[in-house]
Amino acid sequence: MVLCHPIFTVPNSTQLIYRKSSWWKRNQQRLTPWIFLFPGLLLFLVYVIWPIFNSLYISLLQWDGLSPAIYVGFSNYIELLDDEYFYISLANNLKWLIFFMLAVPIGLGLAIFLNQTIFGIRLIKSLFFFPFVISQVVIGIIFAWFYNPRGVIGPFLESIGLSNYAILADENFATYGIIFAGIYPQIAYCMILYLTGLNNLNTDQIEAGRMDGAKGLSLFKNIILPQLKPATFLAIVVTVIGSLRSFDMVAIMTQGGPWGSTNVLAYYMFETALSEYGYRMGYGSAIAAVLFTIMMFYILFFIYRMYQSEKKGL
């Protein structure tokens, strides 16, 4: 049944003119956002949601990507529990998580340092941001050359009298060498986040603080840092995600070596499923599922925090 409502009412003897209003017109306000979201939602469904479930399914199979797959239930996961490379990868991921967080305070320090208005500061800021723009692969290769015992650091150590040290050949410390290379672009990213935050500081609060006698460190701690909370939050989120996804550096610099000691979950997954010597799609998918679970904890926490802050109207 069509609802009619009067659109014009002309007083006196003129007839009321009714326009039939369609279902679309009535619900336009409610539907339009969904229509705009629809293409994006569709792509997200097809390229993100469905592959997640597909991967979880593949982790229950024994499959080499070429021949027919065999259903093996949870045996891939049981095998994972007994796999020493899995525990090495988990430990390395933890190291990445902890040491990558150093990018946040270093980025903050750089941002404060660059937050001046001398001539040419814009150019200098761009140069400091440059590491983030360069491809991670390039950074990995250059650092690998630095670390090479015949590269830069080795001969330098020898020239000042210390013995040559190839960090990427040391099973105990190679991971730190890679993390150092990975942190280099991450610092630039955190720096830009903080620079933006510093540009948007509320000068009234700073004035008020100054008048109350706050100076230097206490000004920083009590007035500036709280105002940078959104930037800090974002920096931490991006840094955590970056550390869990640390595939590029490991793949370029050591391929998980020496003998698998710098392996991280992302690279181990690639090695078992997709690399030259890996034909185990099921096992790789199981590792991917574990990585996904770890990330889910973190993402859910992040969404919860965001939701809370939206509710509080921050």
Next chain:
Amino acid sequence: MRKILATLIAIASLGYSSAFAGTLVINTDLTDPAPKAAFEWAFTKFQEENPDVTIEVNNFDHEGYKQAIRNFLTTNPPDVFNWYAGNRMLPFVRAGLVEDVSDIWSDTGWVDGNLTDGMSHAKKPMTIGGKQWGIPYTYYQWGVYYRKDIFTANGISAPTTWDEFLAACATLKAAGVTPITIGSKYLWTTAGVFDYLNLRTNGYEFHMALTKGEIPYTDPRVHAVFDKWDELVKPGYFLENHAALAWQEAIAPMVNGEAAMYVMGNFSVALFKEGGLRDSNLGFFQFPEITPGIPMAEEAPTDTMHIASGAKNKIDAKRFLIFLSRADVQEEMNKTLGQLPVNSGSKVNPDPFLEAGLDMLNNAYAMAQFYDRDAPAEMASEGMKGFQEYMVNPDRRNKILERLEKVRQRVYK
């Protein structure tokens, strides 16, 4: 409108199908200059001899090809593609992606002259389940490359037995020269050393059985190989920090005289020469005998070409493989490649290394394909990681062999 569309489609499909009649699609990963040139010659010559065929080449980057091949064999198979012999082609053969070409090998009227005669010594690595799956066109020798001048300066001659080899290493080490250079960052160089130690200590049949998964890694005979390896690793005869060096980076010490020997394949000669070594100071000797009386088998990794089972133009593909197997074609291609032709009717370039290699391989008892081609992929990658770890930490040998045994039981079940 619809009629026009239908006609257009019909015309297009006509052109489409006739274009395919004489087109040969070949996927290769030969982006290095020498293989690229050799194949360009081969493609031109084949098209000259067979004017009704047009060759369409898809060239992939060398490392990317190893991933891409899994994709294109299932989704968009070419007619011909190149790959390697032995266990390396096993996953694709098992998945039914490779065409059986035993008919070419057994000569059922395709060629004049029997292929099996000229290439019988290379038949084994091409055979799975009693059938042949491709054509080998080149291989190269492995052995020990050494600095002739450093040896002469220290009064050493090329060793033929294990004791002579150890003595040479000791003399070099005392003179301040690293006896053996190696770059183990990409792992496979360690497998070259292991393979030769195993082939010389226990013999070809044992090595094949081990890589086939029939022998546990904790077997005393495997320990015997590591005992011999200890005699090289523990006195520090290998280059320091080799786990951080790619094999190319380990050439520099030998070129500038810091090291004297390299267990390598013949492809390294080009790099040695680029670094400045010449025939006068670069030499080659066969890996020395360890257990007296064991027949000397060699490593000779073989490059091959195959037909995809999903190929559209199998007839021309087979013609190409037959062309590739001819003695004159292999001779010419290998002149550019600088490697050895597989067909025993082919001659080689006059080059001391090639001649030494040809002589050695023609008289070899048998030919191994290299650890990462003889052993299945997962075993190979774990094995090589274990060899690398052992070479830096020889006291972890027991733990490493136990781990490899665990892997073997899982991989070969």
